[in-house]
Amino acid sequence: MRLTTGLHGYVVLRFSSGLEIRLHNLICAMILMMVAVVGGVALLTTGSTDSTFSDLVGLFDGDAVSGDVAFAIADVRLPRILMGFMAGWCVALTGAMLQSLAQNPLADPGLLGLSQGSLVVIMLVLVLFPGLPLIFTPLAGFAGGLAVAVLLMVLVGRHHSGGLGILLMGIAVETTLSSVTSILILYAPPEQSHAISSWLAGSLFHSDWSAVGSFAAWFVISIPAILVIGRKLRSLDLGDHMALALGEAVHITKPVILIVAVLLTAAATAAVGPLVFLGVMAPHLAWFISPAKGRARLFLAAMTGGFLVVAADGLTRLGSDQVALPTGLAIMMIGAPIFIISLRLRTISQARTG
Amino acid sequence: MHKLFLTLALIVASGLAHAQSHDVQDDRGRTVPMPDTPERIVVLQEPLLGIPILELGLDIVGSYGRNDDGSSMLRVDFIKTVLGKDGADLGISGIGPLGNIDLEKLSALKPDLIIGGESDADKADILSSVAPVYLKNIRTPDITGFSTQQKLADLLGVSDRFDALMADYKSQLDDVRAKLPDPPNGKTYLAVIIYDQINVVSNMSGVIQAIEDLGYRRADLQGSGKASGYGQGFAVPLSSEQFARLNPDILIIMNSYVSADRGQAAIRDRLNAIVPGWDRFLRPHKEGRVLYLDSVAVTTPTVASARHTLDAIEAWATSK
Numbered sequence: 001m002r003l004t005t006g007l008h009g010y011v012v013l014r015f016s017s018g019l020e021i022r023l024h025n026l027i028c029a030m031i032l033m034m035v036a037v038v039g040g041v042a043l044l045t046t047g048s049t050d051s052t053f054s055d056l057v058g059l060f061d062g063d064a065v066s067g068d069v070a071f072a073i074a075d076v077r078l079p080r081i082l083m084g085f086m087a088g089w090c091v092a093l094t095g096a097m098l099q100s101l102a103q104n105p106l107a108d109p110g111l112l113g114l115s116q117g118s119l120v121v122i123m124l125v126l127v128l129f130p131g132l133p134l135i136f137t138p139l140a141g142f143a144g145g146l147a148v149a150v151l152l153m154v155l156v157g158r159h160h161s162g163g164l165g166i167l168l169m170g171i172a173v174e175t176t177l178s179s180v181t182s183i184l185i186l187y188a189p190p191e192q193s194h195a196i197s198s199w200l201a202g203s204l205f206h207s208d209w210s211a212v213g214s215f216a217a218w219f220v221i222s223i224p225a226i227l228v229i230g231r232k233l234r235s236l237d238l239g240d241h242m243a244l245a246l247g248e249a250v251h252i253t254k255p256v257i258l259i260v261a262v263l264l265t266a267a268a269t270a271a272v273g274p275l276v277f278l279g280v281m282a283p284h285l286a287w288f289i290s291p292a293k294g295r296a297r298l299f300l301a302a303m304t305g306g307f308l309v310v311a312a313d314g315l316t317r318l319g320s321d322q323v324a325l326p327t328g329l330a331i332m333m334i335g336a337p338i339f340i341i342s343l344r345l346r347t348i349s350q351a352r353t354g
Numbered sequence: 355m356h357k358l359f360l361t362l363a364l365i366v367a368s369g370l371a372h373a374q375s376h377d378v379q380d381d382r383g384r385t386v387p388m389p390d391t392p393e394r395i396v397v398l399q400e401p402l403l404g405i406p407i408l409e410l411g412l413d414i415v416g417s418y419g420r421n422d423d424g425s426s427m428l429r430v431d432f433i434k435t436v437l438g439k440d441g442a443d444l445g446i447s448g449i450g451p452l453g454n455i456d457l458e459k460l461s462a463l464k465p466d467l468i469i470g471g472e473s474d475a476d477k478a479d480i481l482s483s484v485a486p487v488y489l490k491n492i493r494t495p496d497i498t499g500f501s502t503q504q505k506l507a508d509l510l511g512v513s514d515r516f517d518a519l520m521a522d523y524k525s526q527l528d529d530v531r532a533k534l535p536d537p538p539n540g541k542t543y544l545a546v547i548i549y550d551q552i553n554v555v556s557n558m559s560g561v562i563q564a565i566e567d568l569g570y571r572r573a574d575l576q577g578s579g580k581a582s583g584y585g586q587g588f589a590v591p592l593s594s595e596q597f598a599r600l601n602p603d604i605l606i607i608m609n610s611y612v613s614a615d616r617g618q619a620a621i622r623d624r625l626n627a628i629v630p631g632w633d634r635f636l637r638p639h640k641e642g643r644v645l646y647l648d649s650v651a652v653t654t655p656t657v658a659s660a661r662h663t664l665d666a667i668e669a670w671a672t673s674k
Contacts, residue, residue, distance in 0.1 A: 048458040072458045075483060190493060195476030198453065205455065206480055316454065322427060324453030 025300065028290035032303040036310065040081050043314045047072055075208070077317075083207035084313045084327075085306035086219040087272045088282070090264040092305020093222055095279025096286070096298050097261045100233040101254060102166050108279035109145075109265040112170035115274045116177035117148030118266040123181065123196055127188045138218065141266030148173055149258050199273040202328030204313050211271060218267035225260050226302065230295025232257065237293060276328055278305055281335045288342035308335050378509070381491040382475055388486060389466045392510060396449060396463060396485070398470035398477075401432045402492040405654045406503035407469070408437055410515050413444070416463045418455065420448040427452060430611050435650045436658050460484050469506075492655075499563030502655045519657040526661055527567055530668045538569035541603035547649055548624045549610045552597045553589035560659025561606065561652035567660070568667070573602035594629045598636060605638040608649035618646040645670050 003023065006012040011023040045051050049072035059065050059073055091109065098107040098114075109115045121144025122137055151173060156166045181200070185193050198205075232253050235243040240250050268275065282305035283297070292300055312330035319325045325333075378388045396416035397404040404417050419427050424442030426432075433441045447463060450456030455477065460468075465485040470478065471492040478487045488509070492502055500520075507516035531538065543565045545555040554575065555562060566572070575596070609616040609624060625632050638644050651662040 048456050049462060068458075068462055071461050071484075076457045076461075191472040191475050194473040198476075205477070208480055208483065317456075320451065321421065321448070322451055324451040326453070 022290075022292065022296065025290050025292045025296040028292075029296070029300060029303060032289070032300065032307060036085070036303065036307045039307065039314070040085070040310060043081055043310065043317075044073055044077050046314070047077055047317055079209050079212050080204045080207045080313055080317075081310055082212050083215060083271065084204050084309040086212075086215055087204075087268045087275065088278060088309030089302040089306040090219065090222055090268040091275050091278045092282030092286075092308075093226065093298055093302040094261045094265045094268075095281075095305075096283040096301035097229060097233070097257055098279065099283055100237050101257055101261070103237075103239065104164070104167050105284070106167055106280055107170075108277065109261065110274060110276045110279060111167065111174065112152065113148045113174035113177055114145040114262055114265050115269050115276075116174045116181065117144040117146075118142070118262075118269040119200075119274055120144055120177050120180050120184070121147070122270055123184045123188075126196070127184060127192055130192070138214075138267045138270040141270045142263055145262035145266045145269075146259065148177070149262055198326075201326030202273040202275050202331070204272055204309075204316070204327055207272070215267060215271045218264060221260075222264055222302070225264075226295055226298045229257055229260060230298045233298070234294040272327065274328070275309065275331060278308060278331055278335070281331075281339045282308060285335070285339060285342055288346060375486075378488070380487075380489045382472060382478075382489040384478065384487075384489065386486045386488045388488065388509070390511075392467040394463065394465045394467070395510075396460065396465040396468045398468065398474045399492060401654045402471060402502060403469050403490065403506070405432055405436050405658070406506050406656050407510070408433065408439070408444070409519065409656050409658050410503070410507055410510070410512050412510060412512060414446055415465060416447050416449045416460065417441070418449055419452055420446055422448050422459070424448075428612070429614060430650050432650060432654060435648070436654055436656065436662070455481070457481075457484060493558065497655070498557045499560070499566075500655060500657060500660070503657065516657075523657045523661060523664075526664050527564075530664045530671070531568055533668055533671045534568070535671055535674050541570050542573035543570040543604045543606065544573045544575075544600055544602040545606035545608070546592060546597065546600075547589050547608045547610060547653075548621065548628065549589065552592045552594065552625075552628060554592050555589055555606075555608070555653070558655060559653040560656050560661075561608075561647060561663045563655075564652075564660035564663035564667070565604070565606070568664075570604060573600070597629055598632060601637045602643075603638075604643050604645060605636075606645045606647055608647050608652070611649040611653065616648045616650065621646050642674065 001013060001015050004012060004014050006020060006022075012020045013023055013026060014020050041053070041056065045053050045056055049068050051069045051073060055065050055069050056073060059070055094114075095108045098109065098112060099105055101107070102112070118141035121140045125132060125137065125140040152166060152169055155169050155173075185196055185200075188196065232248060235246045235248040236250070236253065236257075238246070243250050243253075283301040285308075286292070286297065286300035286304040289304070290296070290300055308331055309327070311334050312327050315330040315334065316325045316327050319330075375387045375389045377385050380386050393413070395407060395412065395414045396418075397407065397414055398418045400417045400419050404414055407414055420441055421427055424440070424444065424446050426434075426441065427448070431441065433439050433444070433446075447459070449460045449463070457480070460481070461484045468481055468485050468487045470481075470487060470489050472489060472494065474487075475489055478489060481487045490502065490505065490509075491497060504516055507513045545561055545565070547553050547555050557563075557566075557572075575592075607621055607625070609621045613620060613624075622633070633639050636644075645666060647663065647666050652659045652666070
């Protein structure tokens with residue numbers, strides 16, 4: 001392993017196997033990880049129950065800690081932080097994949113209707129088959145998301161699968177499915193209607209250890225997905241024709257990437273509800289932090305998404321005692337201003353260099 | 355010998371622990387390990403569960419919709435209006451803002467029982483990590499009058515207190531019936547509550563129980579029924595045209611309980627906005643057969659709300 005300068009002029013860490021990691025990307029990733037860890041630890045020690053860092057250390061060391069503190073840290077805060085990070089990771093990763101796939105910087109599982117498709121099928125299952133074990137919920141979401149993806153491909157056609165066309169069609173499909181969601185909420189039994197309404201805004205309330213365990217399987221899938229798909233996306237980012245010319249089997253790769261994206265979206269939607277706009281924001285924020293490509297881009301986007309959701313959950317838990325802040329709204333409150341500033345700075349930077 | 359005593363003590367203790375709770379099935383079919391004498395109850399629906407429990411003389415330590423200092427998060431305070439008590443003085447604490455239960459605050463209250471309604475079914479699993487959760491149907495069509503309070507009394511082992519409340523209530527019923535200008539038998543009533551539109555109040559409240567126990571029967575509504583879209587529930591929408599044609603022997607009108615002003619003047623103003631000129635052609639109004647009630651005081655499914663209704667009817671009857 002050694003530091004050297006790549007052909008592109010950037011400093012890279014080159015491994016004996018030939019793997020290269022741009023040093024800037026690596027440093028940014030490490031900083032993001034440290035911020036996420038420090039933020040997570042800070043949030044573990046903050047809440048309605050007074051707790052300190054030494055309580056946290058004592059809990060993990062097996063020392064005697066009061067029951068209230070142990071419950072707050074181990075049963076409330078830690079599962080929420082882990083679930084929030086994993087869900088944000090998956091949604092942001094999906095957004096980054098879809099943006100490359102659709103060659104559209106605004107592609108997002110929500111805007112393309114994938115989240116809404118997952119949502120509608122999950123809601124139909126909850127209303128029509130309330131006794132079905134929860135393990136089937138992500139599968140139902142997957143079926144819904146996949147159906148929307150196929151519908152989009154059919155409506156848009158192969159030759160217009162990038163650019164504005166797919167985005168507009170996605171918005172149209174998403175709007176139609178939103179009306180279906182509204183009808184379901186209106187006519188569902190009141191107890192289900194209440195539950196669905198609160199879940200629609202995004203919520204980490206139901207994050208206990210069994211939910212974390214169930215979702216962890218999907219999170220684990222995302223790791224090899226980053227490694228495999230990230231490499232493919234470097235070619236796909238250049239366009240279908242160039243990717244074909246570089247030997248990429250586009251007709252296989254794109255559907256596989258779409259399936260993975262739908263899987264991760266469905267799992268995240270089933271676990272915490274739709275996290276609107278996170279899939280758009282996080283990749284752009286990651287790009288602002290470090291303009292990466294391929295695996296590095298996916299990893300940084302996923303880290304950013306995970307961090308945003310954890311921060312949003314902190315805002316939700318520690319916010320006003322009077323007003324409940326849904327997790328989805330908290331994500332927007334934190335991410336949107338940073339997103340706007342990053343876009344503005346990028347525009348200024350491009351104007352200067354252009 | 356020491357180990358033998360310890361073993362015996364553990365066996366006895368485990369038996370005693372088991373004897374302190376018993377399994378019951380809640381209204382959603384869930385098996386709940388119910389404490390034999392719950393002493394630290396948290397309610398998730400204050401008007402429909404908390405008020406009935408408090409009137410039965412039991413304590414609640416937490417209520418969804420209360421601040422940590424015991425004051426109400428909402429503009430209305432059901433405990434104060436219905437029972438004349440202060441939530442802070444009763445030691446009732448909050449469990450987080452509406453829409454976001456704080457599990458840490460809930461756990462800090464050390465509840466031994468959490469009681470919720472059917473709409474809290476989605477939260478039951480996660481709340482069970484703090485205390486047993488009993489889900490009681492509170493808005494389903496089978497819920498009428500005092501049935502919620504009676505079932506809670508049976509569940510919590512205070513049926514005798516409910517019987518005592520009913521005895522006092524029946525005594526007041528007889529008193530008020532005697533003061534009515536006309537015998538209520540065969541007479542009709544209708545109760546409406548004004549949200550953004552006028553709604554007919556169904557039979558899930560103290561006010562309806564009281565008026566029907568007096569002897570009035572619900573007036574038939576032309577075109578009511580599932581096919582007409584009137585639906586079911588606490589408040590069923592009524593069109594302005596229908597309202598103008600209402601002519602029961604006694605018409606009860608209430609303002610929404612989220613209104614800052616629920617007095618007669620405010621009710622009349624709301625009606626003026628929805629049904630302009632109503633006071634010129636609504637026969638019960640012209641003939642002095644309208645009763646304006648405070649919805650907060652009379653709509654909980656409790657004996658207390660029914661007795662507030664009887665107080666208002668008595669005052670109206672005396673004024674005629």
